[in-house]
Amino acid sequence: MKKIGKLLALALALALALSLAACTGGTEGTTPPETQPAGDGTAAPDPGGETVVLKVGATPAPHAAVLEVAKELLKGQNIDLQIQEFDDYILPNTAVEDGSLDANYFQHITYLNNFNEENGTHLVSVAEIHYEPFAIYAGKTASLDALADGATIAVPNDGTNEARALMLLEAQGLIKLREGAGLSATKDDVAENPHNYKIEELEAKLLTTTLQDVDIAIINGNYALGAGLTEDNALAFEDAAAAAAPYVNVLAVKEGRENDDAIQALVKALQSDEVKQYMQETYGSAVVPAF
Numbered sequence: 001m002k003k004i005g006k007l008l009a010l011a012l013a014l015a016l017a018l019s020l021a022a023c024t025g026g027t028e029g030t031t032p033p034e035t036q037p038a039g040d041g042t043a044a045p046d047p048g049g050e051t052v053v054l055k056v057g058a059t060p061a062p063h064a065a066v067l068e069v070a071k072e073l074l075k076g077q078n079i080d081l082q083i084q085e086f087d088d089y090i091l092p093n094t095a096v097e098d099g100s101l102d103a104n105y106f107q108h109i110t111y112l113n114n115f116n117e118e119n120g121t122h123l124v125s126v127a128e129i130h131y132e133p134f135a136i137y138a139g140k141t142a143s144l145d146a147l148a149d150g151a152t153i154a155v156p157n158d159g160t161n162e163a164r165a166l167m168l169l170e171a172q173g174l175i176k177l178r179e180g181a182g183l184s185a186t187k188d189d190v191a192e193n194p195h196n197y198k199i200e201e202l203e204a205k206l207l208t209t210t211l212q213d214v215d216i217a218i219i220n221g222n223y224a225l226g227a228g229l230t231e232d233n234a235l236a237f238e239d240a241a242a243a244a245a246p247y248v249n250v251l252a253v254k255e256g257r258e259n260d261d262a263i264q265a266l267v268k269a270l271q272s273d274e275v276k277q278y279m280q281e282t283y284g285s286a287v288v289p290a291f
Contacts, residue, residue, distance in 0.1 A: 052262045055082045057092035057104040061225040062130070062279070062287045063249070067105060069278045070269035077265055087205050089158060096254050097121045103263060105129065105270070106222065108247040110160045110183055118159075125250035126258050127267040128290040130279060132221025132249065134164055135234035136172070141215040144172060144235050149195045154210060154217035155187075157201035162186055164247065165218035166199075168238045175199075183246065221286060231285055240288070248290050 054074075058064040064085050071081040084101065086092045093115050095101040107115075109125055116123055139154075141147055153174075155165035163185040169175050176192035177185050187199040202210060207219045208227035216235065219227075231237075251270060253263055269275065271291040279287045 049078060051078050051080050053080045053082060054262045054266060055084060055100070055102050056266070057084045057086055057095055057101045057106065059087065059089075059092075059106040059222045059226075060085050061222055062132075062283055063105045063222060065282070066129070066270070066275060066279065069275050070266060070272075073269040073272060073274060074265060079262055079265055081266065089204065093119075093121060093123060093252070096123055096252060099254070102257070102260075103251055103253045103266065105249070105251050107249065107252065108160075109250050110246045111158070112250060112252055114160050114184075122255040123252045124255045124258060126253050126263060127251045127271060128248045129251055129270050130249050130290050131240070131244045131247060131288045132225075132286065133240055133288070134161075134168055134218060134221065134238045134243065134247070135224065135231070136168060136216050136218050136236045137211060137224065137229055137233055138235055139211045139214045139216055144174070144216070147174070147195070147197070147215060150198060151195070151215035152198045152200055152213075154200045154202050154207055154214040156204040156207060156218070156220060158204060159184060159186075161204060161220060162201060164238070164243070166190070168218055168236065171239065172236050225283065225286060244288070244290070 056067060058067055064083050067081065067083045071083065074081050084095075086106065089107060089111070092101065092104040092106050093112075096104050103126070109128075112123055112125060115121060136144070141151060153169065155162050155169075160183060163181070163183050166175065166177060166181075166185050166187065166189070170177050174195070174197065175190050178189045178191045181189035187201065190199065200214060204220050205223055207217050208223050208229070211217050211219075219229065251267060253260075257263055276289045276291070279289050
């Protein structure tokens, strides 16, 4: 009887072991589907998994406001979009380069390319989002026709945006640039200035706060929006057909991160119908979707 009891116990133990093995499923070393890495080695956003934190730098308007719309869309994919606002054009790029930010959304493609060239950074555009027409705004002088000889004209002092401002002044017949100056023009490239206008180079973020001290100013779209300036306040706009391509605002990341799943999810959110509708209803012709 004792021998029979031992045999029964052994049989029960063997059956239990086989049952446990069947329950585990799969082969040895297989990663459970919910924790498998994406094709590029990054964790894919998973509504049922851990939250993926995505840190993105932006200037306040319209960029940070647009990102707030994308943030709501990404919640369903378990992505926590954390938006960090900046009031300058340097720190958002250096932060992406050093990895303290995952991406930024504040600059146009020409500025991005120029920044890489001047600073040795490795930033790339991952998506085109919108275009902001550059405009001339009245300061002490109410119209372009009323500009007196020697009037002061304020322009942004960063390379690509100064050239953009000068080309707008040239298009209005106020100055003439040296032939071939193009997208890198500075005030030193002004070949003809018959009315001796004084061109004052200022940091872009200061243009709205000093507007009352100059006759007119050419102001970047994001700072104009932030100061409450609208198309109704503008004296002249650049030609959108010519300027949209070189000055399209982009989502930028450090080279090598273009295919991260969370970054691609952000791209889809920013290029969604919801974001397009928000841009059109909120900003009108001041912010033009590029998708």
